[in-house]
Amino acid sequence: MGDNIRIMIVDDEERFLNTLAQRLRLRDFDVAAFSNGQEAVEAARSREFDLAIVDLKMPGMTGEQVLEIIKNERPLTEVIILTGHGSIPSAVHCTQVGSYNYLQKPCETDELLEVLKNAYQRRVQKKLKIDQEKMEKMLDTSLGESPLGILRRLRDIDKG
Amino acid sequence: MGEDSRRGPLEALFDDERERHGHAYFNAFRRRLRWRLLVAYVIPLILLAAFFHYQYSATMEEGINNHLKSVAENQRNTVDLFLQERASNLRNTLRTGVLSVPPRPGEIERALGDLRLDSPAFADLGLFGPDGVLVSYAGPYTDLLGRDYSREEWFQQLRTHGKDFLISDVYLGFRGKAHFVIAVRRAFEGRIWVLRASLDPEKFEEFVRSSHLVKEAEAFIINGRGERQAFSGRETGPAFGPAEVPHYTSYTHVSVADARGHKSLNGVAWLNENNWAVIVRVPRDRAFAPLRRVTLVLGLVVAAALALIVVLVERSSRKLVDRLEASDTDKEQLRRQLFNAAKLASVGEMSAGVAHEINNPLAIIHEEAGLLKDLLDPQFGQEFNPAEFRERLGAIIEATFRGRQITRNLLAFSREHDPALERHDMNAVLEGILAFKDTEFRVSNIELKKELADVLPAVLVNRNQMEQVLYNLFNNARDAIGRDGRITVRTRQVDREVQIDVEDTGCGMSDEQMEKIFFPFYTTKKVGKGTGLGLSISYGIVRSFGGRIEVKSKVGEGTTFTVALPIREKEARTAGRERPADMEASDG
The missing domain is CATH 1.10.287 (Helix Hairpins)
Structure with missing residues (x-):
């Protein structure tokens, strides 16, 4: 069911991190697990993730900081906050910064999977919309270009 | 900063060095209070009573003395006057020619008759010639006629005496009956004739006794040797002990004498006309009988007052201390x-x-x-x-x-909370708290640095309360830092104190803030974040252990709280219930 969705999990609680990662892998997610914010941000910079599950209270870089960086640098990656220290002010803050959802530990598996699915759909729709816009723009600007040039551009869009 | 100004009102709130007292303390306090109150009331009362008694007895003694003196003086004057009169009666008899020298028959009887008109005390009358022989006599002892008196002491005294008359002591004489005599001398043609009258001492004594003025007092006359002049033949002998015989004085005085085992007061007045003294004697205990009554009444009143004071003091001190x-x-x-x-x-x-x-x-x-x-x-x-x-x-x-x-x-x-104080190692207490706070500090990226003393003497605290204090200080440190900082915990022994530092690298405080932080309900935290009670309660707790909390702070650099706890030798102050020293909670 995971359809090889690329997902990163960031949590300083290693036991939790690894178990959740394994469970998601069983469901065919492509999971990368990070036990601190710094490593997660570096990974996010080097490659694109579809989704991110981020804990808030962590030593070193906090979940809020990770969220902010990801949303700035990878706006299409949907970030889901999963924390034991949930509070309304913190939820409001994270939502404003751009998290897709704000979940409290312990979270039911079905609920988490549902949220992941919806988040992925949203990402896909956003990507589609962007691709579509790009395509239209390209079509507008590439009238009169050679078919080979158009194909090259299309390939660029798919990559981006 | 104003350490003392901060402590004043806070001590009023929390200082229980004074306040936490057991029942035994109050019992001891009650006893002390009772004794002090008793002393405060009783001593003035007794002093007052003693002063009153002294004043009263002094006044009374003076009154009695004055009275005895005046009675003695009156008697003396009366007796003096009596004797003077009798002497002049005799003198006149010789001078006025009632009696011729030598007398004609019947003359002397007439003269005695005249004298008896003046005073019935005259018993007989005799005229002695220059050779000392009784030449003429009127009275009951006619056999005395012709006797030679020239060797009698009184006769010789009168012949050589400066005064022209002589009054004898009371004596028995030739006739075997108590009497005294008054004799006057007169020179006729160079030869000295003597006229002598015996006086009936009973009549005289009646006269002295009739002038009694003091109840209980007896009046009598003594001669120069202190012998009582027994006019009626009774009560002869010395009236005073040998050392107590009053010497002649020109003034009247009162002496204390011991007569037959009883102390007596004696008003003494010496006669002018003779070497006699009038004594007005009253037994000392009789004279001071009113004083004994007053003393008794005073004693009863003081005793009643004392009983009342004891009851009142006992009741009021009990009430007050309760x-x-x-x-x-x-x-x-x-x-x-x-x-x-x-x-x-x-x-x-x-x-x-x-x-x-x-x-x-x-x-x-x-x-x-x-x-x-x-x-x-x-x-x-x-x-x-x-x-x-x-x-x-x-x-x-x-x-x-x-x-x-x-x-x-x-x-x-x-x-x-259970107020029992027990000995605890502050390092162990700190480790317990820090194990609990460790994760919290870690996720807030707060480095915890421990600089604990290797060996620390145990201090007398209530562990639960001490943990509350430390928990509070760590929370404050964490809140002051927020994220990213360092909390340093130090323990050390300084003299007779164990000191615990909780130092943070947080926002710090202004002097103004520092002055208020120990007051209840003062908080710098956001509404809903702090009650403002933590530090004030911590302060109260630490003071109840006999310790103190100090604070040093600099805005932007951080704050250090120091808890100082005394190391005490004595055992737990509060007789607390037994409780396990560890923090094991019952887990159901």
């Missing part, structure tokens, strides 16, 4: 209520954090259990691996223990 003790108990109760209220507030703050903290082990349990379920789910097609199962079940069990530890800490913290 009231003190009651108010002390009330105060102690209020203080405990305040502590408990503050603790409940902290428990409230804490439980929010703890509720979150407990989510982490719960999440682990959830995920581990979920994974085990997944592994058994045929849809994932996983092979059953018992080793992995055991490992994951172990993780679940471990997570439940983590959760239990959190609830335990919360329970231990919120448990009703």
